[in-house]
Amino acid sequence: MLFNSLDFAIFLPVVFVLYWFLFRTKLQAQNLLIVAASYLFYGWWDYRFLSLILFSTIVDYGVGLALNNANNAIKKKILLWISISVNLGFLGFFKYYNFFLDNFHNAFSFFGYQLNANSLNIILPVGISFYTFQTLSYTIDVYRGNLKPTRNFISFAAFVSFFPQLVAGPIERATHLLPQFYKIRKFDYTLAVLGSRQILWGLFKKIVIADNSAEIANQIFNNSDVYSGPTLLIGAFFFTFQIYGDFSGYSDIAIGTSRLFGFDLMKNFAYPYFSRDIAEFWRRWHISLSTWFRDYLYIPLGGSRGGTWLKVRNTFIIFLVSGFWHGANWTFIVWGGLNAIYFLPLLLLKRNRVHTDVVAEGKIFPSPREILAMGSTFLLTVLAWIFFRAENVTHALSYIGGIFEFSNWTVPDFTEINHAVIIFYLIIFLVFIEWLGRENEFALEKIHFAPYRSLRWGFYMAVILLMFIYTGNQQQFIYFQF
Known part of the structure; x- marks a missing residue:
């Protein structure tokens, strides 16, 4: 269901x-x-x-x-x-x-x-x-x-x-x-209201962002051999938000539904695309799985204690097993290995715990340094997601090769391009709302115009209206296959 x-x-x-x-x-x-x-x-x-x-x-x-x-x-x-x-x-x-x-x-x-x-x-x-x-x-x-x-x-x-x-x-x-x-x-009425608000935001992420992004990403990934580098990059970008909207949307709905019945579930996503390095990303993405592997595999293996060799070994084990957990395909194992390569320099330089706070906490705008850190981390993440989405390793490598084939860089042109422009603006809306709510458990927990009931309900109605207008073709949740 x-x-x-x-x-x-x-x-x-x-x-x-x-x-x-x-x-x-x-x-x-x-x-x-x-x-x-x-x-x-x-x-x-x-x-x-x-x-x-x-x-x-x-x-x-x-x-x-x-x-x-x-x-x-x-x-x-x-x-x-x-x-x-x-x-x-x-x-x-x-x-x-x-x-x-x-x-x-x-x-x-x-x-x-x-x-x-x-x-x-x-x-x-x-x-x-x-x-x-x-x-x-x-x-x-x-x-x-x-x-x-x-x-x-x-x-x-x-x-x-x-x-x-x-x-x-x-x-x-x-x-x-x-x-x-x-x-x-x-x-608990207050808890039920919070739960309903979280369900609403989760449905928006799934129905509007994930399902529509899937249509664009699928078209480009399924025909990647005929598209130019910029178009392939667009496909990777939309898959990046497809998987986020899909999985974090599911988690929001699950946590919100649990609140309706008086239960508290652990937070599973903490605005991972605002991360300033890969270590922070993995503290914010699929938190329940990351901490499960940390407590039941990484720490028993020795964690980050011991010499350099043990740190390297344990890092690769945890990321490769995490990749293999996601699916029986070499693409997931390579995806895990690539994230281990991203993570390892931070661990060896003892910089993997630098960013444990909220980015630009208490501020409206991030600093130029934070923007650069978030942008570079996001690009590394997009590159890794290509392996996650590709049919096989060969497909992933040819897809990445196509992006970096600069002689083939032409203006993006594909069937869903007009649709893509609309969904891009909706993604900007998603990012804006989540940026405003990044210090909270979920984006709509404390919306900034909460004291004004008419604005609050107007916002809810606008989100619901967007779901009716931009309902994409219903897609099964990506993580159902795992």
């Missing part, structure tokens, strides 16, 4: 009414409703894969209880590896089986051997990477002693399958989200 669909527009109010009016004083009934609604939400796509979520839920619930009762370190490690093997086993089979098979086949063929193995027609379950990492955080934290295991199966099932963030995050930690299912929740 898509957030920007009629199905969800009917589903959400029905669940909201049942949740607050029928079950408002019954915690267990509210949690059971969340489980039922979440399974319906996910099963709307393909009910067959509900069994995977249920099986992972049962395994990790049982492992958590067993870890609490285990009386020695060996038993605890065995139990932890049962959870890791089951969860990553499912993820590996559905997401990476054909990738490894094809690469093994190509490797054997290179040396003159034919490997008789057939690819499988595997459907990738939506959001499997997200809920797998979420439930793994539970067993790892119980194993580490950071969390007491729950005996309430309904609460745990609600944590694993919570529908607002089930298929594309944020990837919640059990230490943060699970305890919220133990407490009686009361309707």
Whole structure:
């Protein structure tokens, strides 16, 4: 079920009414409703894969209880590896089986051997990477002693399958989200208003920015061999805002929807395109995944402690694994490696924590130095996104080569150029609003004309009107495939 669909527009109010009016004083009934609604939400796509979520839920619930009762370190490690093997086993089979098979086949063929193995027609379950990492955080934290295991199966099932963030995050930690299912929740009007405002902005980013940018980016990327360098650069620019509007839009809708039900989800985006270096970008982009890898992989490997070799090794491991997490294609691995190359000089020069504040905090305009830093970081990010979007590495390299083929620099000319000009101005509007709200949790949290109710509602109506006028062809959320 898509957030920007009629199905969800009917589903959400029905669940909201049942949740607050029928079950408002019954915690267990509210949690059971969340489980039922979440399974319906996910099963709307393909009910067959509900069994995977249920099986992972049962395994990790049982492992958590067993870890609490285990009386020695060996038993605890065995139990932890049962959870890791089951969860990553499912993820590996559905997401990476054909990738490894094809690469093994190509490797054997290179040396003159034919490997008789057939690819499988595997459907990738939506959001499997997200809920797998979420439930793994539970067993790892119980194993580490950071969390007491729950005996309430309904609460745990609600944590694993919570529908607002089930298929594309944020990837919640059990230490943060699970305890919220133990407490009686009361309707908070202020929180609901904030949630509605965040949903509105998320829908704008998805419907107006992402879906329209996708039409332009798809046309250019799919026909990149016939376009000049400036046109290819335009395609990369629009994909850059497509993926931001798509993914941060999803996160805004997920967090806003959770607020309607009295839940607090972690912030997943913090205006990443205002970053002044790549280290800051990765503290602001897909925060839930970056911090997950930091806490469960990077720090256990040694982090930035130790000698230069260990720092380099751990940096490349974290970025390459992050790339591979995104998809079974060498383009994602190269994308991860390229970001590691961007990041490494900052780490080695101990400048990776220079920009931990908000850019131009308390000011309207950034300094020339900040503009230069943001612009150069943005251009590096655009270049890396080409690998993320390309069909394969060869396509990405030819696309980048086309951009830098200056002999072929002509005035941009493509079918969607008039449409592109309009969407460009809407992107400027997006950037302007987000710049004004960059010190807040989300752009519309405290709009600057808030004291004037007529202006505030006029702004909301204008955003809604833009969504009606500039509704692009409905696109599936990019991160559903991960």
